[in-house]
Amino acid sequence: xxxxxxxxxxxxxxxxxxxxxxxxxxxxxxxxxxxxxxxxxxxxxxxxxxxxxxxxxxxxxxxxxxxxxxxxxxxxxxxxxxxxxxxxxxxxxxxxxxxxxxxxxxxxxxxxxxxxxxxxxxxxxxxxxxxxxxxxxxxxxxxxxxxxxxxxxxxxxxxxxxxxxxxxxxxxxxxxxxxxxxxxxxxxxxxxxxxxxxxxxxxxxxxxxxxxxxxxxxxxxxxxxxxxxxxxxxxxxxxxxxxxxxxxxxxxxxxxxxxxxxxxxxxxxxxxxxxxxxxxxxxxxxxxxxxxxxxxxxxxxxxxxxxxxxxxxxxxxxxxxxxxxxxxxxxxxxxxxxxxxxxxxxxxxxxxxxxxxxxxxxxxxxxxxxxxxxxxxxxxxxxxxxxxxxxxxxxxxxxxxxxxxxxxxxxxxxxxxxxxxxxxx
Numbered sequence: 001x002x003x004x005x006x007x008x009x010x011x012x013x014x015x016x017x018x019x020x021x022x023x024x025x026x027x028x029x030x031x032x033x034x035x036x037x038x039x040x041x042x043x044x045x046x047x048x049x050x051x052x053x054x055x056x057x058x059x060x061x062x063x064x065x066x067x068x069x070x071x072x073x074x075x076x077x078x079x080x081x082x083x084x085x086x087x088x089x090x091x092x093x094x095x096x097x098x099x100x101x102x103x104x105x106x107x108x109x110x111x112x113x114x115x116x117x118x119x120x121x122x123x124x125x126x127x128x129x130x131x132x133x134x135x136x137x138x139x140x141x142x143x144x145x146x147x148x149x150x151x152x153x154x155x156x157x158x159x160x161x162x163x164x165x166x167x168x169x170x171x172x173x174x175x176x177x178x179x180x181x182x183x184x185x186x187x188x189x190x191x192x193x194x195x196x197x198x199x200x201x202x203x204x205x206x207x208x209x210x211x212x213x214x215x216x217x218x219x220x221x222x223x224x225x226x227x228x229x230x231x232x233x234x235x236x237x238x239x240x241x242x243x244x245x246x247x248x249x250x251x252x253x254x255x256x257x258x259x260x261x262x263x264x265x266x267x268x269x270x271x272x273x274x275x276x277x278x279x280x281x282x283x284x285x286x287x288x289x290x291x292x293x294x295x296x297x298x299x300x301x302x303x304x305x306x307x308x309x310x311x312x313x314x315x316x317x318x319x320x321x322x323x324x325x326x327x328x329x330x331x332x333x334x335x336x337x338x339x340x341x342x343x344x345x346x347x348x349x350x351x352x353x354x355x356x357x358x359x360x361x362x363x364x365x366x367x368x369x370x371x372x373x374x375x376x377x378x379x380x381x382x383x384x385x386x387x388x389x390x391x392x393x394x395x396x397x398x399x400x401x402x403x404x405x406x407x408x409x410x411x412x413x414x415x416x417x418x419x420x421x422x423x424x425x
Contacts, residue, residue: 001156003191004423006055007032008389009412012197013070014044015390016055017162021155025132028055028062029151029162029193033073039345052077059083060131063123063138065164066148067091079116086129088138089122090147090268094233097264101257125149126183139179142170144366146235146265152184158420159187161380163194165390168372169208169364170236171275176372180379191420192382196391197367199399205371207364209236215362216244216329223358224299224325226250227314229351230332232258232305234366235265237331239275245301246280251294253284253302255310284313295321306351318355327358334361374400384418385411 001021008015013035020026034042046052052074061084064072078085087095095117103110123129123138130136133156138149143165153160161184167173198206207215220226230237238261245252254262262278269276284291284302294300295317304310318326330352335341337349352359368376377386377400386409388397398407411417414424 001158001160001419002421002423003160003193003387004425005193005387005389006425008391009387009424010391010393012390012392015071017193017389018059019134019153019155019160021133023133024058025060025134025155026058027131027134027136027153028059029153030065030071030164031062031074031078032071033069035070035343038343039347046074049077053081056081056083060134061086063087063136063151064091065150065162066143066145067095068145068165071165075116075120076112079119085116085120086123087120088147088149089124090264091145092117092120092122093264093268094147094261097257097260098233101260123149139183140172141166141176141179142173142236143167144170144231144234144236146233146269152187152189156419158190160191160193161189161382163192163376165195165197165367166372166376167206167366167368168375169206169369170366171209171239172236173209177375177379180376185379185381189380189382190384191387191422192377192380192385193387193389194373194376195367196373196388196395196397198365198369199373199388199395199397200392206369209240209364212237212362212364213240213244216241217247219327219329219360219362220244220248220250220301223327225295225321226299226301226327226329227304227357228301228329228331229304229306232261232303235269235276238262238265238278238303241301241303241331242278242281243275249298251282251291251298251300252278252280253282253287253291253300255284255303255305255313258303258305259283285309288317291317292320299325306348311351311354314355318357323356326355327360328352328355329360329362331361331363334363370400373397374402377402377406381406382409384420385409385415385422387411387422387424 004018006016014032015030017029034044064087099114135154137152150163335343336345397410
């Protein structure tokens, strides 16, 4: 077996992992685009069709852990080559919804992406999928994308676990330990490929999503009206703000796209937990008078996006609000609005500061804490190697609180171990 880390060993995002059997069967785990640099898209060598063709040569299938842009992004070109693409059912539904929304005005790029996603196959948790002598089994993990998975890959007598992005502090994160204990650890993993996003960041304890919900309840009692900026597809965060708004009697307001997202999430995750049901939501473009009335009563919580339609709505309604009773709550990565940070986005900063309202911040990461990373490594106790990806170049997995034996197995350079060739680019 050959494992090739095409990208991710020294950068967050843009991860691409290749697994190839001795007989030549080849699959990719994630095929992500590099993260944008500030307001501008990043350069990516795979935007060049020649480079992408070379990468995809001989690939049987691409398996996506989840549909964030740094894990997916070349789906149209992959589809053109007739290569199978796999993703979770809810992820497929949400991406079809998103691309359909973006393609509404006839944009050919988004239409092609929509067509590509429609052609995706879906996998189910714990169901094996085999391509010749490679078998892939997905297991659910909690992440800021609501339908995320890690993959157990069996090939040439070896077992590799690719975690994708994960966390323990989400609403469904507690299931990680039981999944590892019940379904994976006893399989005796040979090689662990795991994310390490938080390695070089603050190592203090991360706020749980449930704690964030209770903090939101406190914040929502400080002012009457709230414009909240968060991911429109983060089921946990949307649930946190919906439940907090409900607890303090505020109207929960979304736009037409977000309405459909909540409906899609409710039709899937909502069948398993009331947490992901959103029955008392209002569609702001159809309920302007109701929103104005709410602003004079208990107030509203409106999930906002930085687009033309939302900005126009805010411009219309803000003059009718009391600025002293109005707050913009920012719930995304703080680096986007810090002018000294490499990820700073001027457009996002300008949106957050576009009016004379109070500004507050409430967020928790979608990625595993250092404690969770060490726990996963310890519970799995891989026999041969730990390969950290999706991490800053200056981070060191060996600083985690785990045994020296595990630290000695951390691998960031190419090497052949037993009969496994590991190429790290």
